[in-house]
Amino acid sequence: MEWYSVLIILVGSLMGIFTSYTDIKTGFIFDNHVFPTLFLVEKAKGLENEEEEVQLPKWMEKIIIPATEIGFIVYLYLGLIKGDYLLAISGILGFFIGLVLGLILYYTGAWASGDVLILAAFSALLPYPLSLAKVVAPYETSYPLYPIAILFNSVLAVFPFLFVYALGVLLVRKNTKRLKDVFSEKAYLSVEVTLWLLVGTALAVFLNQIGFSVGRIYQYVLTIVLFVVFGKYRKAGDVAGLVSLAYLVYLVGTDALYAFVKLLAVMYSFKVFFSVVRVLREEALVEEVPVEELREWDILGETIYIERDVVKRDRRGFFEVLRDAIRTGSIKSQNVYRGEIIASPTAEGLKKEQIEKLKELVREGKLDNRFLRKKAMPFAPSIFLGFLIAALWGDVFWWLVLKTAGL
Template structure:
């Protein structure tokens, strides 16, 4: 169906390459917590090459312009998140590469949906990466829940599955009885919020462990903040709004650059060799104990893969009014 015209074949090719890249990156992100640079560069060059070729075939520069433009603003967005410690470097490069491949949503399910009478709009502006970013954030919820289910004890796992089934049973009448979408959405969000709150205590336990500072490795993500205040070591465990506000204030004022804070759980890139050296020096001088909480952040790439699949099946949900 997609191969009956050149445009459809081109979109399907972009989808297959992106799906392959995101699937492979998801495996390495889950197993080794890295995204191979070679894979990201391959996808990036492939995206620019394919759109450049398409521009030549079409006789205009729109495709290569869209690809380059999407890659540029996606890199800037992801790099900003990297600078404040939300994303890791591998996530930045992969996101820019996927943007180069997909300035527009390939929307491979559109021909099938059209054939069955589902007329879903398809945005023709090069802002699909923004949509992918937004839905990646939402997709972090089911990915996190799946990891919690896998790691939790059997008894707790059964309770969580039972809770999920009960929530689905309660929500199903809203769809079967064609209740106003507004009320359905509000009720669904309320139930989702309850599920997140119920899982938070588990997440704090399952995603955090204690490790010796002398055994820290580059890239380990700290589960507590360690800073020097008037020559004394101050530790602040966990994550809270006060920590986030203090981090943003110090980042803006430049205090972080002065070395006030050594490590923070807000940095998804993990600890650097320089930061590890400072911590080991404090341990050697007896200023702090040889222990630190290390957390495992939720892998972003599997969430990106899930969001990519959903948007290709259901269309441009974020830009539907456009």
């Protein structure tokens, strides 16, 4: 094993252990455990986080783990000695790619800012797969895009635990209808989505047969474009999918049917995943409370906003918004908050001023005195697990893609 692989795994593991512990114990991530330079800059500018009572030993709070900086330095050194300038800046690029991926989850209300920084730091340490990783996508070895694998690994690895927890909640509450819905509600969408995805493959095969070369990247882009179009024109997508399946069966026989069934199994798994997430969001990890019970740092499970002097609330989660965007074929139309947003499910939690505003709206009779409040979940351990899997084994999502393709 190369010296830098050992260093990356050791530093990443040290950072993962500390951040996981502090996240579980206190709900806080300390910058000096992830990116000490950022901590020093904030301290110099007087921007440190407000002092909070945390049940941690003082020595633990003061530990310095320069994980992000080591990622920058290691790849800068490797790139310079190999004359590879992309490799030299890959630690920095990986950091910003991880930052962007984390910010997407941050703005959907799923993650806090500390979780975003953790993913960015792991991405700086692992912009490319190490030699230990045996299952990686081609683009991940050519470009510093391995942060995508870290993120997907963290989500997919923790899913079995979330699945068991969600089903356990439904069983304890004897909610058999909701339990049945996890597996059966809108299961037909799995068939539709599988057919839509098949159209891109069939069209690429057809174009290649008549002399137009369509590479794998173009095939992916074509599939995504068609998928968005079929989200708006579903019947056309279903017909095109059935024609595509018949065409592929004609070309390669029953192997096409086998591939279709495997892809369908994967899509159905995603359907169950989204159903479990919905159960977690609506039942297992939320509670309905009056405004008097809301406290600073509580996380709302809904968005309260004012549009044309009318107070409105939206209890859709990120996945429902994404689903509606696919159905309508317009992401822009899902941006329904055209007025003043009073409070929303940001992972940073409610501020005192927001709570006072909500109380005022309740007193004025403009808002029902019932609010969804989320129960906080520590995500640092799952991100750490995603890093370890990426470093020592590879890309779980790409493995699923290969298995779906029969490889």
